[in-house]
Amino acid sequence: MTETQDSFFSVRDIHAYYGESYIVQGVSFDLNKGEVLSLLGRNGAGKTTTLRTLARLDNPQLRSGEIWLNGEPLHNKKSHQAAQMGIQLVPEDRRIIGGLTVEENLVLSQVSGEIGWEIEKIYEYFPRLAERRKQEAPTMSGGEQQMLAVARALARDIKVLFLDEPYEGLAPVIVQEIEGIVRQIRDIGITTIIVEQNAVAALRLSDRAVIMDTGQIVYEGTAQEVLDNEQLRHEYLAI
Numbered sequence: 493m494t495e496t497q498d499s500f501f502s503v504r505d506i507h508a509y510y511g512e513s514y515i516v517q518g519v520s521f522d523l524n525k526g527e528v529l530s531l532l533g534r535n536g537a538g539k540t541t542t543l544r545t546l547a548r549l550d551n552p553q554l555r556s557g558e559i560w561l562n563g564e565p566l567h568n569k570k571s572h573q574a575a576q577m578g579i580q581l582v583p584e585d586r587r588i589i590g591g592l593t594v595e596e597n598l599v600l601s602q603v604s605g606e607i608g609w610e611i612e613k614i615y616e617y618f619p620r621l622a623e624r625r626k627q628e629a630p631t632m633s634g635g636e637q638q639m640l641a642v643a644r645a646l647a648r649d650i651k652v653l654f655l656d657e658p659y660e661g662l663a664p665v666i667v668q669e670i671e672g673i674v675r676q677i678r679d680i681g682i683t684t685i686i687v688e689q690n691a692v693a694a695l696r697l698s699d700r701a702v703i704m705d706t707g708q709i710v711y712e713g714t715a716q717e718v719l720d721n722e723q724l725r726h727e728y729l730a731i
């Protein structure tokens with residue numbers, strides 16, 4: 493029998509496949525409660541696949557390795573169980589529910605699982621969403637939709653948040669606004685993994701960084717170490 497890990501969120505030698513395609517090839521890392529990790533690397537490195545594996549989605553398939561949250565195994569769970577345990581992935585496409593208003597989207601995310609932030613508290617943190625509470629979500633700007641996606645996550649009682657390219661396609665001023673929100677999420681102690689092509693922006697908010705290439709971890713260190721390492725930045729991050 494394997495012992496549980498001491499750290500809050502622990503990933504132990506996971507191997508994940510899309511069909512017969514071997515994508516995540518032995519990834520391990522640990523996160524303390526409240527830590528923010530940047531998961532970086534070139535396009536196709538396996539970052540999204542790793543997040544999907546950790547969120548226990550059906551695809552990719554986790555064939556070996558272990559994932560632990562606060563001493564509880566996640567590797568033997570389905571995505572809805574992982575969600576109930578407090579794991580939340582905000583995917584790249586943001587998955588806003590069409591035909592619903594901002595408020596309906598928020599209320600719906602509280603239907604299953606434990607309730608996290610009350611809707612009124614969400615509006616305090618996201619005044620733009622408060623202004624648009626009666627607006628149909630798909631008619632909002634990309635930045636507002638990203639805010640709603642994060643707000644939907646906070647409406648549930650989450651413990652670990654995965655953000656897959658939260659800044660993608662957004663204007664710098666909106667990126668700054670979302671950064672402010674991620675900083676607040678960090679300040680309230682939610683453990684977070686950020687995948688971003690905008691590595692500098694992600695590293696600014698992070699304690700630590702993991703760099704992946706072809707499904708494996710090629711570097712692990714503090715965010716500052718990555719920012720200071722020109723060769724690493726050049727080789728894997730194009731910054």
Ligand SMILES: Nc1ncnc2c1ncn2[C@@H]1O[C@H](COP(=O)(O)OP(=O)(O)O)[C@@H](O)[C@H]1O
Pocket residue numbers: 510513515533534535536537538539540541542
């Ligand atoms: N649904 C899928 N089926 C098969 N292969 C996939 C699928 N999604 C991604 N891949 C492959 O997995 C590899 C890693 O992709 P991905 O995790 O999306 O990388 P990243 O997020 O780092 O850009 C790529 O080679 C990609 O082509």
Ligand SMILES: [Mg+2]
Pocket residue numbers: 539540541
């Ligand atoms: Mg990706």
